[in-house]
Amino acid sequence: MHFSLSFVTLGLAVAGLAHALPHQRRSSVNLLDDVLVFDAPAFQDPANPGNTLVQLQAYTSTRQISIAPLVSAVSDFVNKTLGLDISGDLDTAASRLALFGTIGLSGKVVTVNVDGCGNGATLPSTASGGMAIQNVTLGACGTADAIGNVSLSSVDSRNLNFTVFPSSADGFGVISDIDDTVKVSHTLDKLLLAKATLIDTPVAVTGMPDLYKSLASSLNSPQFIYVSASPFQLYPFLRDFIDTTYAASSGPIMLNNLTTTNLTSITDFAANDGIEDYKSAMIDRIQGMYPGKKFLTIGDSTQKDPETYGEAIRKYGDFIACAWIRLVDEANNTQARFDAAFEGVDPSKYKLYNDTEIPSLANIDVAGGSCS
Ligand SMILES: *[C@@H]1O[C@H](CO)[C@@H](O)[C@H](O)[C@H]1NC(C)=O
Ligand SMILES: *[C@@H]1O[C@H](CO)[C@@H](O)[C@H](O)[C@H]1NC(C)=O
Ligand SMILES: *[C@@H]1O[C@H](CO)[C@@H](O)[C@H](O)[C@H]1NC(C)=O
Ligand SMILES: *[C@@H]1O[C@H](CO)[C@@H](O)[C@H](O)[C@H]1NC(C)=O
Ligand SMILES: *[C@@H]1O[C@H](CO)[C@@H](O)[C@H](O)[C@H]1NC(C)=O
Ligand SMILES: *[C@@H]1O[C@H](CO)[C@@H](O)[C@H](O)[C@H]1NC(C)=O
Ligand SMILES: *[C@@H]1O[C@H](CO)[C@@H](O)[C@H](O)[C@H]1NC(C)=O
Ligand SMILES: *[C@@H]1O[C@H](CO)[C@@H](O)[C@H](O)[C@H]1NC(C)=O
Numbered sequence: 001m002h003f004s005l006s007f008v009t010l011g012l013a014v015a016g017l018a019h020a021l022p023h024q025r026r027s028s029v030n031l032l033d034d035v036l037v038f039d040a041p042a043f044q045d046p047a048n049p050g051n052t053l054v055q056l057q058a059y060t061s062t063r064q065i066s067i068a069p070l071v072s073a074v075s076d077f078v079n080k081t082l083g084l085d086i087s088g089d090l091d092t093a094a095s096r097l098a099l100f101g102t103i104g105l106s107g108k109v110v111t112v113n114v115d116g117c118g119n120g121a122t123l124p125s126t127a128s129g130g131m132a133i134q135n136v137t138l139g140a141c142g143t144a145d146a147i148g149n150v151s152l153s154s155v156d157s158r159n160l161n162f163t164v165f166p167s168s169a170d171g172f173g174v175i176s177d178i179d180d181t182v183k184v185s186h187t188l189d190k191l192l193l194a195k196a197t198l199i200d201t202p203v204a205v206t207g208m209p210d211l212y213k214s215l216a217s218s219l220n221s222p223q224f225i226y227v228s229a230s231p232f233q234l235y236p237f238l239r240d241f242i243d244t245t246y247a248a249s250s251g252p253i254m255l256n257n258l259t260t261t262n263l264t265s266i267t268d269f270a271a272n273d274g275i276e277d278y279k280s281a282m283i284d285r286i287q288g289m290y291p292g293k294k295f296l297t298i299g300d301s302t303q304k305d306p307e308t309y310g311e312a313i314r315k316y317g318d319f320i321a322c323a324w325i326r327l328v329d330e331a332n333n334t335q336a337r338f339d340a341a342f343e344g345v346d347p348s349k350y351k352l353y354n355d356t357e358i359p360s361l362a363n364i365d366v367a368g369g370s371c372s
Contacts, residue, residue, distance in 0.1 A: 024107035026125045028153075034063045034102060035110055035150050035160050038235065039252045041225060042166035043289040045137065052117065052141040054164055055289065057133040058110040058150075059232065060126050061102035067094050070101045078198070082191045089199040096198055099233035104130025114148035114164050117141035131232075131257055141166060165251050167223035169292045172321070172367065174215060174249070175283065177299040178228040178238060180328050182208045182246060187302040188330050197234070202241045205326070207358035212249035214362040215296070223290065224251030227282045229275040229303070231256055254282045276304040276311075283312045287319055294319060296366050300326035301333050301352075306341035313345045322371035323350040324361065348372065 029035050038057040045051035071094045078084040086093050110132060111122040118139020123132040143166055150160040167173065179185035184203045186192030196202070215222065226242060232255040243250055256278055286295070297312065297320055299305025309323035323342075327333050333352075342350055351372035353361060364370050 024105060026107045026109060028109050028111075029060065029150065029156075030153065031156050032063055033105060033108060034061045035059070035108075036061075036099070036235065037110065037112060037148065037150055037160065037162040038232075039163040039165065039239065040148075041223065041252045041286075041289060042138070042141065042164050044169045049169075050140055052138045052166060053135045053289075054114070054121070054138055055133070055285070056112065056121060056123055056136050057131070058123055058126065059099075060105045060108040060110065060130045060132075061099075062105060065101060065103070067098055067101040070097060074198070078194050082194055084191055084194055086195075086199050093198045096234065096237050099236065100231075102130075104128070106130060108132075111151045112148050112162075113151055114138055114141065115146045116144075117146065117164075120151065133257075138164075143168070163250075165223065167290065167293075169290065171293055172219035172222035173286070173290060173293045173295040174212070174219070174222050174224045174251075175286060175295050175297045176212075176224065176226050177305050178226050178242075178253070179230060180302050181205065181298055181300045181305070181326055182212070182226075183238075183241060188328070202237070202245070204245045205358075206355065209246055209248075211358060211362050212246055215366070216248050218362070218365075219296070219367055222296075223293070224249045225286060226251060226253040227279055227286075228253065229256045229278055231258060254285075276308050279304065279308045280311060283308070283316075287316055291319070294321040296321050297323045298326075299323070300328050301331040301337075302328050306338055309350070310341040310343065310345055313342075313349055320349070321369075322366055324371070325350065325352045326358075327352055327354050 036059045040054045040056050042052050042054040045053045071090055074093065074097060075086050075090065078086060104126070106126050106128045108126045109122060110126070111120055113120045118141070119137060121136035121138055123134055123136065126132040145166070146164045148162050148164050152158060152160070176182060180187050182205055184205055185196050212224070228238070230238065235253065235255055238255070239253055242253060297309045299309060306325050309320065313320045313323065338352060349371055364372060
């Protein structure tokens with residue numbers, strides 16, 4: 001099963017640790033709640049160009065419950081299924097798994113303020129599972145990245161901040177996968193994947209930070225958006241990695257929002273091309289936000305990036321300027337696969353590359369219309 005999303009999630013479901021509270025009445029965030037507001041893309045309101053919209057997403061949960069039983073269940077699970085010993089790194093595993101140990105709170109109303117914007121904004125109350133997402137208006141904002149804050153009661157001194165990434169209606173953007181495109185995740189090897197997810201210090205795919213830095217300049221500060229099918233519970237880990245290792249190309253990270261650890265719905269997701277459907281839906285959202293931009297899409301051959309990007313080109317034409325696909329050893333790198341994935345797509349619109357070619361990608365004049 002080519003299914004990085006959820007090896008860990010699967011372990012939790014098997015361990016019977018899935019949990020959600022019954023639906024709560026609508027209420028504001030209090031001291032007993034935790035709130036994660038994801039870094040958010042902002043875009044020009046088509047109905048009112050002076051106005052900025054932001055696609056705001058928040059997850060509310062009970063504040064940290066004891067993570068120890070969960071870490072111990074995962075530790076047993078990887079011991080039994082993979083022969084992996086994480087007993088020497090339980091603290092790292094605990095920090096990576098922290099959000100898996102939270103209980104999503106429904107009915108919570110999250111209000112935010114963003115530096116330099118005219119209005120605060122309030123999300124509709126969180127759904128069962130604890131998630132809320134909606135485009136909200138911020139009034140007039142500046143054009144630079146801005147810090148936002150969750151507004152809390154006067155007795156709550158926590159600083160729950162996030163970054164808003166605005167971008168103009170035209171120019172370029174980059175849609176990038178994370179696992180095995182910018183970060184070494186070993187998606188096709190369960191043991192190495194579990195290690196990379198739970199305990200290893202994350203490592204960049206060699207040459208990619210420099211490539212993205214170069215794109216940041218050659219495409220004139222494009223909007224970078226990272227789209228990954230990893231579970232949102234890994235957001236703090238992945239965000240920290242992107243923020244530090246890809247500082248020159250930071251941007252919002254869209255992750256899979258499965259709030260459930262229901263084994264059936266997780267395996268359904270895997271069996272029904274869930275990853276491809278999910279990524280296509282995220283590209284649809286991005287297209288709606290930035291219909292006047294052109295996007296370079298970058299991914300790899302382990303999962304469904306070729307199929308997803310091929311479909312996006314057929315659907316949106318020049319909105320997708322190029323698709324670049326990293327050839328990962330052990331993946332299905334056959335001509336038949338790429339012919340099918342990019343059926344009907346002009347071969348000049350996509351490029352398959354191996355690791356030795358990464359530095360040379362910076363020489364491709366994407367802004368001038370080339371893809372290879
Ligand atoms: C798995 O757990 C057993 C029983 O606790 C232990 O003896 C063994 O060393 C563990 N193996 C690994 C690879 O963690
Ligand atoms: C966010 O909250 C912190 C702590 O309350 C405060 O110091 C900071 O000025 C706030 N920033 C914004 C953008 O509201
Ligand atoms: C999560 O997924 C559901 C079902 O696919 C969708 O309706 C909802 O808008 C998604 N929410 C987020 C946070 O993306
Ligand atoms: C955001 O919050 C973190 C954690 O409270 C804090 O360390 C950091 O300084 C805050 N950043 C800003 C820009 O307020
Ligand atoms: C788990 O998910 C499946 C498929 O989405 C659904 O039919 C089932 O009712 C869910 N079970 C629980 C306990 O929520
Ligand atoms: C936000 O608006 C854009 C543009 O209409 C749309 O593509 C996107 O799906 C919206 N996001 C949500 C979460 O509704
Ligand atoms: C590779 O993909 C092609 C096209 O989808 C498929 O026909 C072929 O069976 C796959 N090969 C392997 C080894 O999975
Ligand atoms: C990578 O691609 C280049 C250019 O197509 C080729 O010369 C080289 O042999 C390839 N390297 C590997 C390891 O496949």
